[in-house]
Amino acid sequence: MIDLKLLQKDFDTISKKLTRKGVDATLLAQLKEKFEELKVAKTAFETLQAAQNAMSKEFGVYKREGKDISELKARVDANKVKIAQALEIQRHKQEELEKLAMAIPNIPDDDVPDGEDEEDNVEIKKVLTPPTFDFTPKEHWELAEQNGWIDFERGVKLATSRFSVGFGMGAKLERALINFMLDFNAKRGFEEVSVPEIVNRRALEGTGQLPKFEDDLYKMEGQELYLIPTAEVPLTNLYQDEILKADELPKKMTAHTSCFREEAGAAGRDTRGMIRQHQFHKVELVTIAKPDESDAIFDEMVACASDLLTALELPHRLVTLCTGDLGFSAAKTVDLEVWLPGQNTYREISSVSNTRDFQARRAKIRFKDGKKNTLVHTLNGSSLAVGRTMVAIMENFQKEDGSIDIPKVLHPYLGI
C-alpha cells in the first residue's frame, strides 16, 4: 500500500509518479479525499467516545457520593445513539478507503524508465556470448521429447494443459538444479528456509497478490486458502505483523517451492513446452532490509541470480523494467533474460524487485529504528525459475544429434 499521509501531504508529486505507471489521477484524488473524509469521521467518533468515557467515569463518583444518577444517565443514553451513528459512518469510510487504496500499485522509483510494455524495457548489459551453431538449433520441447526428458501429453492427461511430467534425466536435472541453486544462494548469505505452499488470504494481501489478482491464483474450495504463486509470499510474510530488532536485519532468505499459477490472462501464449506452466519449481530470494541498505541488497540479489546463470554457462542479459511493465508491488525491477537459441531470443528467467515499504506497510513488518518503529523494505527475486533454466540448458547445450551436454557445475549433483 502506498503511504496515504504522503499522498495527502504531497499529492502533486505522488500523483505525477503514479501517473507514470498508468494510474488515473482522478482515482488518486478520490483516494486522497476518502482519506481526509475518514480522518474527519474518525475525529467525530472519537470525540463522542471521549465524552462517553468521561461521563461513565462520573458514575463512579456519583455513586460514591450517593447522588442521583438519572440526569446523567439520560445524557449518556442520548450520546450513545450518536456514537453508534458516528461509528457506522467511520466504518463505511474505512471500507471505501481500503477498497481504493489496496488497488493502487507501488510508486515507481525515479530511475525507472518510462514505457508502455516490455518493448520499452532498457537493457543494462549482456553477460556471456550466445553460442553459435553450425546447424539449426531446435526448440526445447523437441529436444525434451527426443531425449525422453519431458512428457507433455501425460502431464495433460493427469491434470490439464500446461502440465508436464519429467522422466529420468529430465527429473534428475530438475532436482540437481534446485540443490545447486540453494547451495549457491547459501554461499551468498541467504539462509535456506522451508515454507508452506498453501497460505491464507492475509499473507497474499501482505505481498500484494490480493485483492486485485485473485484470478491468477488457485484457491482451495470453500476455504480462504490459496496455493502460492511464488515463495515470495510465505517468505515475506514470515515476519508479518512483527517488529524486528535492527540487528536482526537484513534477513536474507532463500527457499525452493513449487509455484502455482492459473495463468488466466495468458491464453494462447507459450502454449507449447514448459515456458509457462501452471505448476513449476522455483528457487526464490527474499530479503527483509532496513531502508538505507535496500539498494545495495537489490544489487546483490541481481548479481546473485546473474552469477548463477554465469556459473551454469548460460548467456543472458539484464534489463530494467519500464513503468508499463513493472509489477503491482514493485518500485523497481530488473529482469534477467536468458538466451534461447531455439527461439533466437532472450526470455525472462528471473525477476528481482525492490518493493521498498509497499509490502511492509500492508504486512505490517517494522523494525526498531532507535526508539521509533519504521517500516522495513522487502525485496524478492527468483534465482531461478527451474523449468526455464532447464529449457535454457537444453537449447544452449544441444548438439547436432539432439543430445544435450550438462553444465559442469551440475556434474557433482548428478554423480557424473
Add this chain to the structure above:
RNA sequence: GGAUCUUUGGCUGAGUUGGUCGAAAGCACCGGUCUUGAAAACCGGCGAGGGUAACACCUCCCUGGGUUCGAAUCCCAGAGGGUCCA
C-alpha cells in the same frame, strides 16, 4: 470424541463482589550515579497502533459477538494450551 481448568505487555506473573487498570511485581532491556574497567548496588525510563507541533484524546488484556452508563473482569460462540476419561 466427553469432562474440567486455562489464555494478560519481550518473558514470568498479579488482577474475576464490573468503575481513577493500559494494567502490580520480578526478569530482560535502555540511560545515569558509583568504579581504573566490569559486576553488584542505587536512581530513572521502558507495550503497540492511531492522533497531535507537542499535549489531549481514541483503540488494543486469544478471536468474534453480547449484557452494561461503564468489562481484562459477567454471558455466549470459536481457536490455542493443560489435566482427567475414552
